[in-house]
Structures are given as structure tokens and as C-alpha cells.
Amino acid sequence: MTTSLPLTDLRWTHNYGDIISKWNGSSSIKIEDVREQDGGVYECFPDESMNVENQGIMRLIVRACPSPKWNPPSCEYDCPVCYNGGVCDDKTGLCVCPTGFKGVNCETGCGSGHFGRYCNLVCSSTGTDESCRNNLFCPPDPVGCSCVDGYEGLGCSQPCGAGWYGSSCQQKCHCDNTYCDRKYGCTSSSDCWDGYTGPQCQVLSSDKSCPSGYFGELCNYSCHCSAGADCNRDDGSCTNGCSDSWAGSNCSIALPYLSRPPIATPKASTILVDVTWTQGKDYGTGTITSWTLWYKKEGSSQFTSINSNTPDVIKITGLKLHETVTYYSILSRSVEGVNTPGPGSPQEKIQTTCSEPAMPSPPISTFISQTFVEVQWMLADGLKEIQCSDVLLYQVGHRNTMMSSRSIANTTHNTEKMMRISGLSECTEYAVDLRVLNDKEFKSPWSEAINITTLPSVPIFVSTNSTILETSFTMKWHTLASCNSGTDLLYHYRLNYVKSNDEYRSGNTSDTEVEITISDDVEPCTEFSFHVSVSFMEVIGQASSIKLSTDAELPGVPEMISAEYSGGSINVEWHPPVNLSLIHI
Known part of the structure; x- marks a missing residue:
């Protein structure tokens, strides 16, 4: 930018953003390795007041492909020759x-x-030759705005100087000034300078060399040779090879590389490095075909590479705590059918930390019911050296093993070591795992999961029936278990003496009814307890219990001895029955 006063406190902004402090005081700026995101409006102000009535403005247009290529992101097609500033x-x-x-x-x-x-638009209905003067015209990008042919200046009112022509007077005539028309360039009646030919004498003869650093029919394409050497005039090829960030037969394919060091995140003994490249934001063009991360540990002179075929986070593993690592990335793309690596990104250093807590041991189940389970775990105090910070809380996750969604519950304090997980479905297998959240709010990896199957419902007795013959019990029940299939349910029953709690009879059945025969050696009026539980997939639920008793035996028949009538009464004599002890008189 130029000023009419000797101002030295200039300030710059890009796309109406904040002041770019590194350019403070500069009247001329240089942007190295231009990217698409560098395009836009640049403003220069005389000071920090940013007075909008006294600033310079320019718009920078950045093509998605470098000259002379087109068709992003590969940019492998050659552009045609565009004359007169096209x-x-x-x-x-x-x-x-x-x-x-x-x-x-x-x-x-x-x-x-x-x-x-198509030149079919007119500037004024009067049709005067100079009716387009004093106007700024803006064809589609990437040409940008300019004055009409033959004029230049801020107001587009100043005719081109001698020897210049075209839009904003940007084209130079390669003929005698007498024959240089400020609108069209060299006229058909002019003699081109030695070495020039073609429309308006714009084309440099093939036997002539372009100015150093350029090639092409119009010498308007930049060379990209190693060590800044000049390239072949016709096709831009380089005898000593392309410079680091260029490739292709004419060294005009811009190779991709990151504009900043890859973003790395330390996690305990691992460093996660994001090598994602973004078209327009980072340097170069193309579709990335491979990503390579190079790193070396502190004290080592050799870099080690890790290759990836996906634009994902690359892991550096097997590091020590507080170990410093230097790293950078190299990206590759296909150029004319050959996988070609670009230049390395800037290098960066990072030190491993233990911000991520270590993986805890899996929880242990302590109680299982139909609708909830209880789990506990060991406290992570012993892991403090690895985690570098205290435990804030624990998170217990559970999910139905037939589903992928995990539900998470938090403890309320870092000293808790048990949790009840409620609201579960019976006869269902759940995967339960654990992770640690430290006071830096970093989460550990999930522990290994344990599988817990909830219990079926407790059976409900329908009726009990002690037979008159005192020889059997018939027990009936039903279940509310909503398990996957009734055929998978198995009932476990047991008949115990009440006084001794010894088992009298037990067994398994898939029916909801069982008949148990009582042996003759069991005394009448003996009390029993009957227990029944249900299992599903070898998981046994809680038992229902009920008390019952064998019937009392009927008294025996007494033996008559005699019966005598005397004085208006009868005297009867008999022998008691054999089981007299059971008779209550």
C-alpha cells in the first residue's frame, strides 16, 4: 500500500477480521505458499483506529489449482493459452x-x-466510444475487477501510458509505441519486436528464452525447479528435478503438506497424532493416498515411520512417562499414476503425560435379581502414579448384549466402590464395564466387560393338596417369567423336614406341577417345607416356599369286652385301640 503521508503505524486485516499483528507498520507484505484460504479482502489502515474513510483495500483471488493446471483436487489438466490478460x-x-x-x-x-x-453489452445508449470510462468491471473469478480496456487508475479515468494496453493497462505492447493501441494492443499493421509473434505480438518466438523463472507460450507460468533453476521453455520440465513441493512432468502439480505441525494429544504412554489434510486450508492439491508419521524419541538420532492408508489419528505407542517425542508428517498423492510424497510438515515436540487414567479392572457382580444387579470394584488409588491426577468419579456402563447402546451411571464420590444398576429386564444378559474420570475430566478406556444375566421371576403357588390317604403331596404353581421361550425354563423343587431342615425329596421338572409320594415310615402330622425356583439359561432365580403337613392317622377300633344292664343303666367295658397314644380324650 502507498500513502500520501509518511505513515509508519500501518495496520492490516484479512476478511474483516482482527488486526494481524505480525504485519504492523509494514507497507508491503508477502504471503509465502499461498493457499485458497489466504484469498479474500485485505485492508490497510493508517493506525489502530481503523478509520473506514481512510484505508486501502485489495482483493486476493486464489485459484484451487496452480497455473497452468485445472480440475481440482487432482489439478492434472493443462490450461489453454489465454491472451490479453485472460x-x-x-x-x-x-x-x-x-x-x-x-x-x-x-x-x-x-x-x-x-x-x-460476447461483447454484446453496451455501457451507454448513446454509444460513444468512451462510455465505459470511469467504471469498474468485475468478470467472473479468477479474473477479478478491473477498468475497461484502455484505462487505469482508481477512478478508471486515466488512459494507458505509452506501450501499455488492455484492461487496467496491464498488458505490454511488443511493438513500436506508434502502433500500440491502448485498447487492443499491437495493430495488424505493426511490426512485432524481434522474437515476438502471434495475436497482438504477445507470443515469444520458440527460439527465444522466457525471462528467468518462467515458461509457456506467453512466458506467464512460473518454473518450479530444484535450487531455483530455470525450466524448459516449452513445457516447464526441469533437468535437475522439481523443487520439494512440486511434481509432474512440468513440475506444476502442487504436492500436499500440512501448513502447521500435526495436532498431537498425549495419553499416558501413547501419543495420538491427527494428520488430516484439508484442501484449501493446507498446502498443495490432490486426493491423499497415504499418510506417514515420522517421529523420534529424545536422545535418538533416527526417525521412525508409521504408515496409514486412512486419514485418521495415528498412534505412537510404547512410550515412557514424560518422554519427549519430535514428530512431523508426510502426505502422498498420485501424480501421473505414481504415488508421490510431498514435503514434510513443520516439526513439533510433545511430551507424554498421563492425562488419561489407566484402564481399571473389571467390576465384580455381588448380587443379581430380576430387575437389578449390584456390582463393586477396587479403588484406583494405586494407579495415581500413572494417572497423574486424582480420581473424580467412576462411571459404570451397562448394555443389553443384543444391543450396542451403552447406558452410563456416575458415582457421586470418588470413594464409592459399588453401584446398583436398576430398571433391568429379567432373563436378560447384560455387559457391565467400568471407567475412571479424573479431576482433569479425562476418561480412562472402558474396562473389560463382565456378562451378567438377570434372574427369572419367583414362581407363585396356585394350590396345595394333601391327599386323604396321607401318602402324597400334589404341588402346583405358575411363573410370571417373561423369558425368551417357555421351553428354556426349568423348575427346581425341594421338600424339607421343618424341624431338622433335612432334605426329604428334590428334583427338576419342566412342568408347573409335581406329585411327591410320602413313605410309610413318615409319621402323621409331620411338617414339611416345599421350595420351588425357576432357572433360565442355567441362571437360577429365587425360590418360593410354603409349609405343609401330613394328615393325622384315624384312631383304631376299640375291642368290646362286656356290656351289663344293672339298676336302669348299662355298664360297658372295652379295650383301647393299639394306637392309643394318638387319641385325645
């Missing part, structure tokens, strides 16, 4: 002409007072 559209490969010119290659002038792609 620019190849990096998306379509067509020449976009500056104001005042038309044609496939922008080789034809519009004539005074006309503009547009």
Missing part, C-alpha cells in the same frame, strides 16, 4: 476474459463502449 478457470478449464475482450482464448477485442463475455 485467466484459465481452475474449475472448468475455460479462459475467462478481462473486460474488453472475447473469444475462446480472449484473442478478440470488443470495441469501444462494449463489454461482456
Whole structure:
């Protein structure tokens, strides 16, 4: 930017953002390795007041492909020659002409007072030759805004100086100034300078060399040779090879690389490095075909590589606590069918930390019911050296093993070591795991999961029936268990003496009814307890219990001895029955 006063406190902004402090005081700035995101509006102010009535403005247009290529992201197609300041559209490969010119290659002038792609638009109905003067024209990008052909200056009112022509007077005539028309360039009646030919004497003869560092028919493409050497005039090829960030037969394919060191995150003995490359934000072009991370440990002179075929986070593992690692990345893309690596990104150093807690041991189940389970775990105090910080809380996760979604419950304090997980479905297998959250709010990996199957429902007795013959019990029940299939349910029953709690009879059945025969040696009026439980997939639920008793035996028949009538009464004598002890008199 130029100023009419000797100002030295200049301030710069990009796309109406904050002041760019590194450019403070500079009247001229240079952007190295331009990216698409560097395009936009740059403003320069005389001081920090940023007075909008006194600033310089320019717009930088950045093509998605470097000259002379088009068709991003590969950018492997060659652009046509665009005359008179025309620019190849990096998306379509067509020449976009500056104001005042038309044609496939922008080789034809519009004539005074006309503009547009086909020169079919007029600046004024009066049709005067200079009606387009004092106007700024903005064809599609990547040409940008300029004055009509033959004029320049902030107001587009200043005619081109001698020897210059075209839109904003940016084109130089390669003929005698007498024959240089400020609108069209060298006229057909002019003699081109030695070495120039073609439309308006724009083309340098093939036997001539372009200025150092350029190639092409119009010498408007930059060379990209190693060590800054000049390239072949015709195709841009380099005898000593391309420079680091360029490839291809004419060294015009911009190789991809990161504009900053990869972002790394330390996690205990592992470092996670994000090597993602973004078109327009980072340098170069193309579709990435491979990602390589190079790193070396402190004290080592050799870098080790880790290759990946996906743009994902690359892990550096097997590191020690507080170990410093230097790293950078190299990205590769296909160039003319060959996988070609780009230059390395800037290097960065990072030290391993133990911000992520170590993986805890899996929990242990302590109680299982139909709708909840209780688990406990060991406290992580012994892991403090690895975690570098205290435990804030624990998180217990559980999920139905037939589903992928995990539910998470937090403890309320870091000293808790048990949790009840409620709201579960019976006869269902759950995977339960554990992780640690430290006071830096870093989470450990989930522990190994344990599988817990909830219990079936407790059976409900329908009726009991002690037979009159005192020889059997018939027990019936039903279950509310909503397990997957009734055929998978098995009932376990047991008949115990009440007084001794000794087992009298037990067994398994898939029915909801069982008959138990009582042996003759069991005394009448003996009390029993009957227990029944249900199991599903070898998981046994809680038992239902009920008390019952064998019937009392009927008294025996007494033996009559005699019966005598005497004085109005009868005296009867008999022998008691054998089981007299059971008779209550």
C-alpha cells in the first residue's frame, strides 16, 4: 500500500477480521505458499483506529489449482493459452476474459463502449466510444475487477501510458509505441519486436528464452525447479528435478503438506497424532493416498515411520512417562499414476503425560435379581502414579448384549466402590464395564466387560393338596417369567423336614406341577417345607416356599369286652385301640 503521508503505524486485516499483528507498520507484505484460504479482502489502515474513510483495500483471488493446471483436487489438466490478460478457470478449464475482450482464448477485442463475455453489452445508449470510462468491471473469478480496456487508475479515468494496453493497462505492447493501441494492443499493421509473434505480438518466438523463472507460450507460468533453476521453455520440465513441493512432468502439480505441525494429544504412554489434510486450508492439491508419521524419541538420532492408508489419528505407542517425542508428517498423492510424497510438515515436540487414567479392572457382580444387579470394584488409588491426577468419579456402563447402546451411571464420590444398576429386564444378559474420570475430566478406556444375566421371576403357588390317604403331596404353581421361550425354563423343587431342615425329596421338572409320594415310615402330622425356583439359561432365580403337613392317622377300633344292664343303666367295658397314644380324650 502507498500513502500520501509518511505513515509508519500501518495496520492490516484479512476478511474483516482482527488486526494481524505480525504485519504492523509494514507497507508491503508477502504471503509465502499461498493457499485458497489466504484469498479474500485485505485492508490497510493508517493506525489502530481503523478509520473506514481512510484505508486501502485489495482483493486476493486464489485459484484451487496452480497455473497452468485445472480440475481440482487432482489439478492434472493443462490450461489453454489465454491472451490479453485472460485467466484459465481452475474449475472448468475455460479462459475467462478481462473486460474488453472475447473469444475462446480472449484473442478478440470488443470495441469501444462494449463489454461482456460476447461483447454484446453496451455501457451507454448513446454509444460513444468512451462510455465505459470511469467504471469498474468485475468478470467472473479468477479474473477479478478491473477498468475497461484502455484505462487505469482508481477512478478508471486515466488512459494507458505509452506501450501499455488492455484492461487496467496491464498488458505490454511488443511493438513500436506508434502502433500500440491502448485498447487492443499491437495493430495488424505493426511490426512485432524481434522474437515476438502471434495475436497482438504477445507470443515469444520458440527460439527465444522466457525471462528467468518462467515458461509457456506467453512466458506467464512460473518454473518450479530444484535450487531455483530455470525450466524448459516449452513445457516447464526441469533437468535437475522439481523443487520439494512440486511434481509432474512440468513440475506444476502442487504436492500436499500440512501448513502447521500435526495436532498431537498425549495419553499416558501413547501419543495420538491427527494428520488430516484439508484442501484449501493446507498446502498443495490432490486426493491423499497415504499418510506417514515420522517421529523420534529424545536422545535418538533416527526417525521412525508409521504408515496409514486412512486419514485418521495415528498412534505412537510404547512410550515412557514424560518422554519427549519430535514428530512431523508426510502426505502422498498420485501424480501421473505414481504415488508421490510431498514435503514434510513443520516439526513439533510433545511430551507424554498421563492425562488419561489407566484402564481399571473389571467390576465384580455381588448380587443379581430380576430387575437389578449390584456390582463393586477396587479403588484406583494405586494407579495415581500413572494417572497423574486424582480420581473424580467412576462411571459404570451397562448394555443389553443384543444391543450396542451403552447406558452410563456416575458415582457421586470418588470413594464409592459399588453401584446398583436398576430398571433391568429379567432373563436378560447384560455387559457391565467400568471407567475412571479424573479431576482433569479425562476418561480412562472402558474396562473389560463382565456378562451378567438377570434372574427369572419367583414362581407363585396356585394350590396345595394333601391327599386323604396321607401318602402324597400334589404341588402346583405358575411363573410370571417373561423369558425368551417357555421351553428354556426349568423348575427346581425341594421338600424339607421343618424341624431338622433335612432334605426329604428334590428334583427338576419342566412342568408347573409335581406329585411327591410320602413313605410309610413318615409319621402323621409331620411338617414339611416345599421350595420351588425357576432357572433360565442355567441362571437360577429365587425360590418360593410354603409349609405343609401330613394328615393325622384315624384312631383304631376299640375291642368290646362286656356290656351289663344293672339298676336302669348299662355298664360297658372295652379295650383301647393299639394306637392309643394318638387319641385325645
